[in-house]
Amino acid sequence: xxxxxxxxxxxxxxxxxxxxxxxxxxxxxxxxxxxxxxxxxxxxxxxxxxxxxxxxxxxxxxxxxxxxxxxxxxxxxxxxxxxxxxxxxxxxxxxxxxxxxxxxxxxx
Numbered sequence: 319x320x321x322x323x324x325x326x327x328x329x330x331x332x333x334x335x336x337x338x339x340x341x342x343x344x345x346x347x348x349x350x351x352x353x354x355x356x357x358x359x360x361x362x363x364x365x366x367x368x369x370x371x372x373x374x375x376x377x378x379x380x381x382x383x384x385x386x387x388x389x390x391x392x393x394x395x396x397x398x399x400x401x402x403x404x405x406x407x408x409x410x411x412x413x414x415x416x417x418x419x420x421x422x423x424x425x426x
Contacts, residue, residue, distance in 0.1 A: 364407060367407065367411075368397075368407070368410075368411070371411060371414075371415075372394065375390055375393070375418065376390060384426075385422075385426040388421075388426065389418055389421035389422050389425070389426050390418065392417065392418075392421060393414045393415070393417045393418035393421065394414065396413055396414045396417045397410050397411065397413065397414035400413045400414070
């Protein structure tokens with residue numbers, strides 16, 4: 319990249335970051351109530367955050383070959399058990415991911 323391209327790239331990243339940080343405060347000022355659809359998204363998006371990695375991890379899992387989907391099933395069980403216990407989404411996702419990686423690399 320040339321120096322000009324680097325400057326343009328950095329400026330674009332800074333601008334995009336500033337817009338995503340400040341736009342919610344401009345669109346939803348503190349004096350007005352939050353719209354219902356935004357509150358709805360706040361309720362349903364955490365489940366989508368869980369669902370996306372599960373769908374991604376299971377898309378190529380085959381119960382008819384290799385490890386028969388056992389590491390995937392164990393990692394899902396870890397997430398299902400860990401989340402109600404600790405109630406920390408990041409911990410649950412990281413725990414299941416680490417469990418899966420360890421199982422695939424060391425056991426299966």
